[in-house]
Amino acid sequence: MSTASLVGFIGFGAMASRMGANLAKAGYGLVAYTPSGKGGDGSTRFVPTPRALAQEADVVIVCVPDDEALEASLQGADGVLAGMKPGSLLINTSTVAPETSVALAEQGKALGLTVIDAPVAGSTPEAESGNLIILAGGTAEAISRAQPMFDAMGRLTIHAGPAGSGSRLKLVINGIMGATLAVVAEGVTYGLASGLERDMLYDALDAVPVISPHHKRKLKAAKAGDFSPQFPTRLMQKDMRLLLTDGARQMAPLPAMAAATQSLSLTRRRYPNEDYSALFAVMESMVANTP
Template identity: 80%
Template sequence: MSNAPLIGFVGFGAMASRMGANLTKAGYRIAAYTPSGKGGDGSTLFLPSARALAAEADIVLVSVPDDEALAKALHGPEGVLAGIKPGCVLINTSTIAPETAEALDTEGTARGLHVIDAPVAGSTPEAEAGNLIVLAGGTADAIARVQKVFDTIGRLTIHAGPAGCGTKLKLVINGIMGSTLAVVAEGVAYGLAAGLDRSMLFDALDEVPVISPHHKRKLKAAKAGDFSPQFPARLMQKDMRLLLTSAARQTAPLPAMAAATQSLSLTRRRHPDADYSALFAVMESLVANTP
């Protein structure tokens, strides 16, 4: 469809590229800019700067690792905000600090933009299947403008509230996800240290209802020693850090999540680019007295 909206991706990594593929299949036009300067396989138009991309796009979707990368993508003479047109929708799917999301909404609204913080729940398998859950913060009007886009990349859109609320909900979800995996990994560590058969232990945990489907998937990978990065440890630890910082601002006590963050910090230090479930390998190495 030549008249379809052009969606410009700033950042086109594992998650964004899969979203882009689903949008292309649905008939949208897409283009991308990567801060690393790396292009794709030739099927996607890559532009030389975030500014150039924003000037062409009807919808700008930013998917970068953290607050610092977001600031570089948005600001400066070659940033998104230097090129984006009033009336455009700016969607930020990056997981960032809630106050950063709120500040972006304030700045974007002043420029005549429709800003949505829309991080997603799900990893690369869900992104590939178009089965993500979009956690949207912003006005109902802004979300309605891009609802068809959200319906293409995900199975459900949750309007979490005004600006920043999508980001806050994402931190709740990732905090629970990271903390519960840390508990499962500790259980595995005890079982191995106590002499349980490794295969039996992993297989047993795959059968019991107290383990979530997500963590059962991680257990199967850990049993095989496969920590291919669906959600890298460096990003999970970053999200836990954001959660604890925001919780401290709200005087919300999170002792269990704080403890889990220490284990995930160790995982990031040892295996930054592996999946965050490499925590299983860290714990197993501790009880087995191996590297």
Template identity: 70%
Template sequence: MSSKQTIGFIGFGAMASRMAENLAKAGFAAVAYTPSGKGGNGDTPFLPSPAEVARKADIVLVCVPDDEALEASMYGAEGALAGMSAGGLLLNTSSVSPEATKALFDAGAAREICVIDCPVSGSTPEAESANLLVLAGGTDDAIARAKPVFDAIGRMTIHAGPAGSGARLKLVVNGIMGAGLAAVAEGIAYGLAAGLDRTMLFDAMDELAVISPHHKRKIRMAKAGDFSSQFPTRLMQKDMRLLLDAAARLAVPVPTMGAVTQQLSLTRRAAPDADYSALIGVMEKIVANDA
């Protein structure tokens, strides 16, 4: 790069702070805003509002937890859009609803701002190692503009289609991820209740080709009883809820996803900030006295 560009982060939690570290390695500078004024990277200056971040940045990158946080940080006199100039680039990596995604795209277009919905697949380990999968919706030209950023934070960018496609693909990915974890949790619960040796059972799961590397990592966490958050239960449950709503709007029956959402709602009640693999622990506790 001939000159250092500045990324303006709106939201600077576990994922965004790790993205910032990898963007710094690629030659970008960073400024950030969070509602708490706190974040995970001491080298990044924090500014008092999203608008101020946008005014200082060449590219705005949004990483907030839900539709409500997106609305609060994007709109109004202190929102990021108010601080951006025509021709600006806004990258929304948040996992939010298709409706919130479209509203942000339309608001950006009205100001001649290029908005790309680009949620990422991967948890904190992938964010730290720059191995995220970027799921991007937008035109070819828009994706090309964002390529240096995407290449710095991820191992691959999937151009999912026009604006909004990245957000929809993210719901597909996380729905399958949540359903897979629930199936693992139920299988382990049956095995424990049936009297199988716990160590043997968890170790066997780690050898099976039918279980994904992601879910094997969750099984190892559950075996150790370590549910340190890589992807919090509250966010996985939120994504499942968004998927249910999106599918219902299209009259797509998703009974499996509905049941999984209920399981994750129970887990969220028990451990909202723990990793969503805590569902395995919840199921294990339910059957603990059976054998």
């Protein structure tokens, strides 16, 4: 893939804009469309419809919140698929249901397109520094074609398997991430309820190796009461829901992840747009009578 290629982004929010910045540093041209109609910082050109973007771009990268937004952006007379030329490459970095990724790959094949499901592991800090992990589903040929772009956006590409495999691997990772945070929050809840001093408790958990670096970052934020969204609760709870739905389809027992989803559902109701670590605030409020 030549670095002269024009990459079009459908969705240009916190993650995509940082991914785009790294592609621009690598020499790619950028054009974008946002479903909200908002966007534009002077360095990226925005177009009025997904179809208009697809007619211009050599590669389309989709980064939208959920299955519904993906459908709205891709399908219909003004959708991406109506504007893409045969032979073009479509990369979906959105976290969506695995069956959605499989269906999109089949639809793309019928239109002569190459489609990769490529959700990413990492939050906004990793997106900004180019240290994302790309979880790619598709053919080896397709992954090879996209590899220069993946290298610009991330530090590692994992070819998870055929279409839909990237989506499945992303649900595995986010399920572990969400369920583990819920367990850490429960530990904090017990500690506070039993009378342990709050700052000591948070500092102790930050010092021990049993807590992952990711969750130590969340602990620091929770101690300070800073839930600025790196991964909003509404998206984490959505991913847990997708995991449980596909898990039931696969007859995979997920009792711990199911329990964590209930806590994250409560958190989403109270803090939908804050970071999912706001679960700490929910749990603390139960035992400390804090807001």
